[in-house]
Amino acid sequence: MVKQIILKSRPVGFPTAGNFEIREIEIPELTTGQVRLIPHTISVDPYLRGRMNDGPSYVAPFQVGEPMAGGAIAMIKESRAEGYETGRYVMGFLPWQEEIVIEAKGLNVLDDSIAPLSFYLGVLGMPGLTAWFGLEEIGNLKNGETIVISGAAGAVGIVAGQLAKLRGCRVVGIAGDDAKVKYLLDELNFDAAINYKTSPDLYKAISEACHNGVDVYFDNVGGEISDTVISQINKFARIIICGQISLYNLTSIPVGPRVQGTLLKKSALMQGFIVSNYAERFPLVGSGKLKYTNTTYHGFEKLPEALMALFEGKNLGKLIVEL
Amino acid sequence: MVKQIILKSRPVGFPTAGNFEIREIEIPELTTGQVRLIPHTISVDPYLRGRMNDGPSYVAPFQVGEPMAGGAIAMIKESRAEGYETGRYVMGFLPWQEEIVIEAKGLNVLDDSIAPLSFYLGVLGMPGLTAWFGLEEIGNLKNGETIVISGAAGAVGIVAGQLAKLRGCRVVGIAGDDAKVKYLLDELNFDAAINYKTSPDLYKAISEACHNGVDVYFDNVGGEISDTVISQINKFARIIICGQISLYNLTSIPVGPRVQGTLLKKSALMQGFIVSNYAERFPLVGSGKLKYTNTTYHGFEKLPEALMALFEGKNLGKLIVEL
Numbered sequence: 201m202v203k204q205i206i207l208k209s210r211p212v213g214f215p216t217a218g219n220f221e222i223r224e225i226e227i228p229e230l231t232t233g234q235v236r237l238i239p240h241t242i243s244v245d246p247y248l249r250g251r252m253n254d255g256p257s258y259v260a261p262f263q264v265g266e267p268m269a270g271g272a273i274a275m276i277k278e279s280r281a282e283g284y285e286t287g288r289y290v291m292g293f294l295p296w297q298e299e300i301v302i303e304a305k306g307l308n309v310l311d312d313s314i315a316p317l318s319f320y321l322g323v324l325g326m327p328g329l330t331a332w333f334g335l336e337e338i339g340n341l342k343n344g345e346t347i348v349i350s351g352a353a354g355a356v357g358i359v360a361g362q363l364a365k366l367r368g369c370r371v372v373g374i375a376g377d378d379a380k381v382k383y384l385l386d387e388l389n390f391d392a393a394i395n396y397k398t399s400p401d402l403y404k405a406i407s408e409a410c411h412n413g414v415d416v417y418f419d420n421v422g423g424e425i426s427d428t429v430i431s432q433i434n435k436f437a438r439i440i441i442c443g444q445i446s447l448y449n450l451t452s453i454p455v456g457p458r459v460q461g462t463l464l465k466k467s468a469l470m471q472g473f474i475v476s477n478y479a480e481r482f483p484l485v486g487s488g489k490l491k492y493t494n495t496t497y498h499g500f501e502k503l504p505e506a507l508m509a510l511f512e513g514k515n516l517g518k519l520i521v522e523l
Numbered sequence: 524m525v526k527q528i529i530l531k532s533r534p535v536g537f538p539t540a541g542n543f544e545i546r547e548i549e550i551p552e553l554t555t556g557q558v559r560l561i562p563h564t565i566s567v568d569p570y571l572r573g574r575m576n577d578g579p580s581y582v583a584p585f586q587v588g589e590p591m592a593g594g595a596i597a598m599i600k601e602s603r604a605e606g607y608e609t610g611r612y613v614m615g616f617l618p619w620q621e622e623i624v625i626e627a628k629g630l631n632v633l634d635d636s637i638a639p640l641s642f643y644l645g646v647l648g649m650p651g652l653t654a655w656f657g658l659e660e661i662g663n664l665k666n667g668e669t670i671v672i673s674g675a676a677g678a679v680g681i682v683a684g685q686l687a688k689l690r691g692c693r694v695v696g697i698a699g700d701d702a703k704v705k706y707l708l709d710e711l712n713f714d715a716a717i718n719y720k721t722s723p724d725l726y727k728a729i730s731e732a733c734h735n736g737v738d739v740y741f742d743n744v745g746g747e748i749s750d751t752v753i754s755q756i757n758k759f760a761r762i763i764i765c766g767q768i769s770l771y772n773l774t775s776i777p778v779g780p781r782v783q784g785t786l787l788k789k790s791a792l793m794q795g796f797i798v799s800n801y802a803e804r805f806p807l808v809g810s811g812k813l814k815y816t817n818t819t820y821h822g823f824e825k826l827p828e829a830l831m832a833l834f835e836g837k838n839l840g841k842l843i844v845e846l
Contacts, residue, residue: 422784443787454784455778455779455781456781458745458767458776459782460742460770460782460795461770463764463793464795466795467795467796467797469794470782470783470792470793471790471791472785472789472791
C-alpha cells in the first residue's frame with residue numbers, strides 16, 4: 201500500500217487542508233513498457249490552482265476523488281522499458297503518490313551531471329522555459345529598455361530578470377518581502393527591487409525605479425500591482441501576461457480599471473501565453489550564467505501545505521517538495 | 524472677417540454646444556509658401572474627443588480659446604506656393620475656419636478623378652488606413668477565421684469588414700440600429716450583423732453568429748460590448764484595440780472585468796494602435812472592390828452638432844461636414 205494525495209473537494213477561494221485527503225492504494229505489477237517510480241522532488245506551481253476548479257482553463261481540471269498531479273522528478277525503482285534503467289532519474293507529469301507505476305514513454309531521463317536534479321523543475325524546466333519564451337516571443341527586449349517584473353522572486357521571475365539583464369535591460373523587480381528584495385538586488389543584480397507590501401506609495405516607487413518609464417512588463421501576479429505598473433507604460437510597451445496569481449483564488453470575476461484605453465493611447469501590446477504553446481521548440485537551456493534557488497518542503501504529506509504556501513508568497517524561487 | 528469655431532471650455536462627459544464658441548477673426552495676406560484655403564469638407568472623428576481633454580493622450584490636447592482642428596479637404600483660393608494651383612483641392616490637418624491661410628508644405632493635393640473628394644477623408648484616408656493597418660499588423664487574419672467588428676457601421680468598421688471578407692473570413696458586425704445592420708448585411712455582405720441595442724441577449728447573439736468562436740475582434744467601442752465579445756474568444760485570438768468610443772466621455776476611470784485572465788487562458792493578444800504609427804508605410808489604397816458611405820452634415824456651424832452626433836452613434840459610415 202502506498203499513499204496518494206487526492207482532491208477531496210474543490211476549493212472556494214484559497215485552498216485549505218480540507219480540500220485534500222491522503223488515501224492508501226495498491227500498486228500493480230509492471231507490464232511491458234512500464235516503470236515503477238519513487239518520486240524524489242515534486243514541483244508546486246501556481247497553475248495547479250486552476251486545475252482544482254471545475255470548468256475549462258488552459259489545462260484540464262483535476263477530478264474530485266482523483267489524485268493531484270504535476271511536474272516531478274522520480275527515481276526508477278524497477279523497469280520493463282528499454283532505455284529506462286533502474287536507478288536513473290526521470291522527469292514527467294506524475295500523480296502525487298509515494299510510488300507510481302506508469303508507461304515510461306514520455307518520461308525524460310535526466311542527466312544529473314549538468315545541474316542538481318531539482319533544477320530540472322526550475323531554471324532548466326518549465327519555469328525557465330516560461331521566462332525564456334515570454335521574453336523572446338512577446339517581450340521583444342531591446343538594449344537599454346526598462347523591464348518591470350512582478351512576482352520577481354518566484355520561479356519564473358528570477359530567471360526572467362536575469363535573462364533581461366543579459367539583454368542589456370534595466371531590470372526592476374516587485375516582490376512581497378525584504379528577504380526577496382535583498383536576494384534580487386544582491387544575488388541577481390537587479391537594478392531596483394520593490395517590496396510592494398511595505399512601499400508607502402507603490403506608484404511612486406515604480407516611477408522612481410523606472411526613470412524612463414516602463415517598456416516591458418512581465419506580469420506574474422495581476423491585480424492592483426499590475427494596474428500600477430500598466431499606468432506607467434511607455435509608447436509601444438509590451439505586457440507579457442505570464443501569470444495572475446493574485447486572482448487565482450478569487451470567488452467572483454475580478455474587476456479593475458479597463459486596460460484597453462491605456463493600450464490604445466500607448467499603442468501597447470498585451471499577450472497571454474502558456475509555455476506548452478512552444479513545446480516544439482524547447483531547447484535545452486544550460487548556461488552557467490544563471491543563478492537559481494528553490495524553496496524546499498520536505499515530506500510527501502507536505503504537498504498540500506506547500507501549495508497553500510505558494511499563494512501566500514512564502515517561496516523564494518521555485519517551490520518544490522522533496523521526498 | 525471669417526468665422527472660427529473655438530474650444531470654449533473642456534467638456535465634462537459628453538461635449539455640449541456650450542463647449543464651443545464661434546468667433547470672427549481677421550485673415551492675413553499670403554506670404555511666400557502659403558496658400559489661402561476654403562474648406563470644402565471637414566472630418567468629424569472620435570479621436571477629437573480626447574483632444575478636448577487636458578493631459579496627454581496619443582495626440583496633443585486642444586487649448587481652450589484656440590480653434591478646434593482636424594482632417595479636412597479645402598479648395599485653394601489663392602496661392603503663393605509652387606505646386607499648389609488655385610482651384611485645386613488639398614487635404615490636411617486644418618483649423619475649423621471658413622477661410623484659412625497656412626503653409627502649403629504638408630498639404631496633399633487631391634486627384635478627384637479617382638474618387639469623390641470626401642472619400643479621401645474615409646476609405647482613402649485615415650479611417651481606411653486605420654482598418655488596413657489594424658487588420659494587417661495585428662489581426663493576422665487567416666482564411667476561414669471568424670472576426671467580430673464593433674462599431675461596424677462606422678468609418679473604420681465598414682472598411683475593416685470588407686477587407687476581412689476579401690481575406691476569406693466570416694465577418695460579424697455589431698452596430699446600434701437596424702438601418703446600420705441592414706446596410707452591413709445587404710450592401711457589404713457581412714455574414715451576420717447584430718443590433719446590440721435591441722438584442723435581448725447579446726452574449727447569445729454573438730455566440731450564434733460565431734459558430735466556431737471568435738478568432739479576431741476589431742474593437743472600436745470598448746465597454747460592455749467588448750466584455751461580451753472577449754468572453755467568447757478562441758485560443759490564440761487577436762484583439763485589435765482601434766477605438767473605445769463608449770469610454771471617451773466618461774468622467775471617471777472605466778472599470779470592468781479584468782481581461783488578463785482571459786488573455787492568459789486563451790494565449791491571446793490584445794494590441795492598441797494609432798494609424799500614424801504606420802505613416803511611413805501609407806500606400807495609396809484604391810481598389811474598386813470597397814464600398815463606402817458618408818453621413819453628411821451641411822454648413823460650417825454644424826461642426827459641433829456633428830461631433831456630438833458621433834458620440835450618439837447617429838452616423839452610418841464616415842461623418843463629415845460639407846461647407
